[in-house]
Amino acid sequence: MFSAVSNLPNELLGKTKGLLGTWNNNQSDDFMRPNGTTIPSDSSEQAIYNYGLLWEAKENNLFTNPQAFERSVFIPIFFSDLIAQNSTQYGELQTLCNNNTECIFDAMSTNKTNMGLATLSVSKTLQAVNKTLNAVPPYIIGDTTIQTFMSTSITVNYTSNGTGVTFSGDPNINADISLSSSGSLTWKPTST
Numbered sequence: 001m002f003s004a005v006s007n008l009p010n011e012l013l014g015k016t017k018g019l020l021g022t023w024n025n026n027q028s029d030d031f032m033r034p035n036g037t038t039i040p041s042d043s044s045e046q047a048i049y050n051y052g053l054l055w056e057a058k059e060n061n062l063f064t065n066p067q068a069f070e071r072s073v074f075i076p077i078f079f080s081d082l083i084a085q086n087s088t089q090y091g092e093l094q095t096l097c098n099n100n101t102e103c104i105f106d107a108m109s110t111n112k113t114n115m116g117l118a119t120l121s122v123s124k125t126l127q128a129v130n131k132t133l134n135a136v137p138p139y140i141i142g143d144t145t146i147q148t149f150m151s152t153s154i155t156v157n158y159t160s161n162g163t164g165v166t167f168s169g170d171p172n173i174n175a176d177i178s179l180s181s182s183g184s185l186t187w188k189p190t191s192t
Contacts, residue, residue: 003122007133010161019055025163045078082108138162142183150189158183 006020016023021030031039033054039047083090097103100120107116142158169179179185
């Protein structure tokens with residue numbers, strides 16, 4: 001069984017393309033074709049397979065073996081076909097695999113339940129690793145020093161490198177400061 005994990009430095013954010021997706025925190029363009037158009041992330045397996053073929057190695061790449069350029073006649077087993085062929089087994093595996101699609105697929109395509117359960121184990125491990133990697137606090141971008149005069153309001157905006165970050169502050173600490181969830185901070189000092 002093969003499983004792979006990709007962990008890239010933040011410097012590559014917005015600079016990837018191909019079969020691993022467009023890494024820019026926008027899932028709507030993960031399936032970007034070489035010509036820049038996209039297919040929806042909820043596309044059928046057949047559509048995603050055809051998308052993958054667009055990234056097939058061409059003659060002008062780093063591979064030097066001429067056989068690498070020959071178009072493959074391989075057609076994968078699609079999950080929808082497996083379900084249609086054996087809906088009873090699918091129902092049994094839903095429970096056994098905790099509705100994990102990868103587990104069910106591997107068990108059905110190999111006709112080996114233990115293969116599916118091994119996939120489920122790997123999937124759980126990857127989810128735990130992903131949760132840990134995403135638990136890193138976001139980097140806040142904005143002014144570190146703010147200056148204004150008494151009774152004069154100033155507003156500064158903060159952003160974050162994280163996805164889905166909301167800003168909040170405790171108004172009990174200083175009533176002169178307000179912070180919106182989008183990162184807009186307003187300060188109007190009323191006392192020294």
